[in-house]
Amino acid sequence: MKALPILGAGFALLVGSNAASNITNSTAGSLLSSGNVHLGEYQESYEKAKAFVAQLSNSQKVSIITAGDVNGTNFTWTALTNKDAFAGMNNQYYVSGFPMGNALAQTWDRDHMYAEAKASGREFYLMGYNLVNGPVAGPLGRTPWGGRQPEAFSPDPYLSGIAMEHTIKGMNSAGVVTSGRHFLLNEQETNRSTATTTTTSTVYSSNADDKTLHELYLWPFADGTRAGMGAVMCGMTKVNGSLSCENGDLISTLLKEHLGFPGMVFPDVNSQSTSYLSANAGLDYGSSTYWTTEILEAGIANGSFTQARLDDMAIRNVIGYYFAGLDSGKEPSEASTTEYRNVRADHAMLIRKVGADSLSLLKNNKANGGGLPLDKPMVISIFGAHAGPCMAGPNQAFSVEGSSGDTYQGHLASAVGSGQLSFSYLATPYQALSLRAAADGSMFRWLMNDTYTSSSSSSSSSSTTPSTGSDGGATSTNGTAPGGTDSSTGNSSSSMTMGGGAPGGSSSTGGGVGNLGSGTSVTPSFADYATDSDVCLVFLNAFSGEGGDRGELANADQDAMVKTVAENCNNTIVIINTPGPRLVDQWIENDNVTAVVYGGILGQESGNAIVDVLYGDVNPSGKLISTIAKNENDYPVKICYTAECNFTEGVHIDYRYFDANNISVRYPFGHGLSYTTFDYGSASASKSDEKALASKYPTGDMTLGGYADLFDEVVRVSLSVKNTGSVDGSEVVQLYVAYPDAAQQPVRQLRGFEKVAIASGSSSKVVFSVRRRDISYWDVDAQQWAIASGDYTFSVGSSSRDLRSTATLAL
């Protein structure tokens, strides 16, 4: 194919025109028939789709774009069957619940992204669903309070883009059509719709400037388009004052022209309100109320609409079907929601592996035998509702109105709303730990409530020290066990006298065997259980999902629980599963908190995955996908309550903001420890394509995802990394790029990562292939990606603030 000159006639005219003021014209260049985009791997599907649509009458085309079937004389079309969620199917029996988007991203593992999406996509396919409403790159993660963050990947567009690429390829390989959602700037749930039963709010408008749009929010959708995404779901919210699904700048100009998206744009619930405006803006699939043959043909007759656009809509509706190979005739019929089909294969193993590999070890102090991994501890106590099953389960009640609270009173392994997983079972930490304890011969006990206080006895141990007295010696014995406990349950005289009966801090907790001697009749309290334990595992969650934002980034009850446990247990280990950033500053500096394991929402094998890491069967290798600040107020963007939500922070969200303002954080983006240690060699950077670098702008074909050469390697950075510890492990080696000032970029940005498994004592060479796009900024005047001239700094590190080696290149 012949290369189009950059800023070729068609393209320049279109981006230069004020698209919104001339609706019909705004879409002209976005028609597939315009030939503006070299369709690459979509070309063959386009030819098939075009040939198919050419046989149709207008009413048959209208049927296709409004979810109808077509019965022609020698052809038929059956509407695509779509289903919510990505990490599993919404509301379906006998399917798997995979780690959600935020956990998958936290693996930083391209193979896992592909494998999970392929396995999940396969379940959709076998259940007879061919259009998956996912993956999610919007919300990107502008605000940490955003309720829908567990479905999405990361506020970093590069990481999110890589996740889009590999999940879409994985799902495509399973024979289903993928739909990136939500397009675009749908960054919070509050006031997203007027249709909720609980509010009468105005749908907010997200207003972001052109540079921010391209450099941040649009970026992952470019990766998705390049990877073969067949559909895009536009959001419920407005952008620049127009509904996203009726915004020509957004859909036709940005998505279809700038990104060359060849597929179908379809609306989220209640997101279409007009006939011609929506169709002209680029919505391809919609309501049969707004789009009847009569209305659309009248529009064609009087110039409000065009035949070319109607044809384009029909083609875009069927192109993904051909691309996914659904014309093979082998597609299974649609299963009912309770029908048994054998779709799960060995996915449970993958779910457990991905879950374990997603967990980040934030802190680990192994002094005095504390911390992780656990080594057959004798007395294990677990705390918090998140440790065990909810009272009724495994599935939560379905809701698109937000979650029932900021924490979940049971083990949280799914978010709510259209991202909600369907569990046929749920492995909790309680279950997995019970089995471990039994195998190791440990003493295992639990107090699975975040706020429990004994009705019969107050905490007895916060001010006591273990008895140093003689065997069984109690210094303050009250043989009358409170709360009706039969003291005869004590299995020795010492344990019986230790039965937690003593009030208020005066009793001994020590028995005959060092710190372990309170017997089995100890009164349950955080303090009592903590005191007597070799290890205290405290489980915390934060709950959110579609329809409601988070009310807090830390929970006072749960933090009080951690503090009480830690005051009494010098080996307190905190495990967190959360939709987004969960602050830890209430207790993180307490030396008795020896380790923290932090993860996203892990799916049906959650408990097993966590326990694999706790016991060292899996060496943790997950890295943070967003920053954990010290205080809530440190984050730049809260929930917006006004009708106009101006993205005044521009590209400065998450670490881009903290770095620009030199704010200290608790744990930086990209952080995560291992049970081993890694040494970084020195990085070297070289130009891999001098000729390409000589051009400020791309010179290639306009193709899926943007100009083709944006994706060509121009710089190569390499170094060697050594595993200097005693166990094998994987490290996510990260590349951050600092641009010359003229590019007006954040202090540094993630522009590469490689997850490498390195055996103890071995070294691995790590090579980053830096693409033109990765060193370009969006030139607003030229409406192009541009390379700035000057010095670029390539820093390689273990997190965004643990940079180990740096190389500079003048470009």
Ligand SMILES: *[C@@H]1O[C@H](CO)[C@@H](O)[C@H](O)[C@H]1NC(C)=O
């Ligand atoms: C759109 O704009 C062009 C160029 O300004 C103009 O010629 C044309 O009449 C406009 N079309 C409509 C439908 O307003």
Ligand SMILES: *[C@@H]1O[C@H](CO)[C@@H](O)[C@H](O)[C@H]1NC(C)=O
């Ligand atoms: C806009 O549309 C009108 C009517 O279809 C057409 O005559 C005109 O050439 C178009 N203008 C541009 C700039 O594409």
Ligand SMILES: *[C@@H]1O[C@H](CO)[C@@H](O)[C@H](O)[C@H]1NC(C)=O
């Ligand atoms: C198409 O034909 C099938 C089988 O004859 C029938 O069940 C279905 O209702 C028809 N659909 C339409 C849209 O006419």
Ligand SMILES: *[C@@H]1O[C@H](CO)[C@@H](O)[C@H](O)[C@H]1NC(C)=O
């Ligand atoms: C359907 O029949 C028409 C008329 O014979 C023909 O032109 C067309 O190619 C056929 N379509 C298919 C899909 O066979």
Ligand SMILES: *[C@@H]1O[C@H](CO)[C@@H](O)[C@H](O)[C@H]1NC(C)=O
């Ligand atoms: C947004 O939602 C909040 C809380 O529901 C409400 O108080 C506020 O009025 C809404 N804002 C608008 C602009 O509707």
Ligand SMILES: *[C@@H]1O[C@H](CO)[C@@H](O)[C@H](O)[C@H]1NC(C)=O
């Ligand atoms: C929204 O408006 C801003 C400011 O005028 C502009 O930079 C941006 O490109 C617009 N976005 C869209 C999608 O039209």
Ligand SMILES: *[C@@H]1O[C@H](CO)[C@@H](O)[C@H](O)[C@H]1NC(C)=O
């Ligand atoms: C075109 O026809 C439609 C349907 O009757 C009508 O709603 C619309 O206002 C007309 N537009 C023009 C420009 O006449």
Ligand SMILES: *[C@@H]1O[C@H](CO)[C@@H](O)[C@H](O)[C@H]1NC(C)=O
């Ligand atoms: C906890 O305290 C006990 C008793 O003093 C001691 O043996 C143990 O090493 C301590 N553990 C840690 C992790 O500090």
Ligand SMILES: *[C@@H]1O[C@H](CO)[C@@H](O)[C@H](O)[C@H]1NC(C)=O
């Ligand atoms: C947790 O304990 C508190 C206080 O004892 C009690 O009110 C609450 O019902 C318990 N929660 C559950 C889920 O059992």
Ligand SMILES: *[C@@H]1O[C@H](CO)[C@@H](O)[C@H](O)[C@H]1NC(C)=O
């Ligand atoms: C023993 O404990 C019970 C229950 O707290 C209390 O009623 C009783 O007075 C105590 N007896 C002594 C001797 O302290």
Ligand SMILES: *[C@@H]1O[C@H](CO)[C@@H](O)[C@H](O)[C@H]1NC(C)=O
């Ligand atoms: C740590 O735990 C021990 C009990 O093992 C307790 O005595 C000490 O006060 C705790 N320290 C802190 C800072 O909470």
Ligand SMILES: *[C@@H]1O[C@H](CO)[C@@H](O)[C@H](O)[C@H]1NC(C)=O
């Ligand atoms: C958003 O920006 C617009 C245009 O600059 C301004 O009129 C409006 O007051 C701003 N809204 C808020 C809530 O800041």
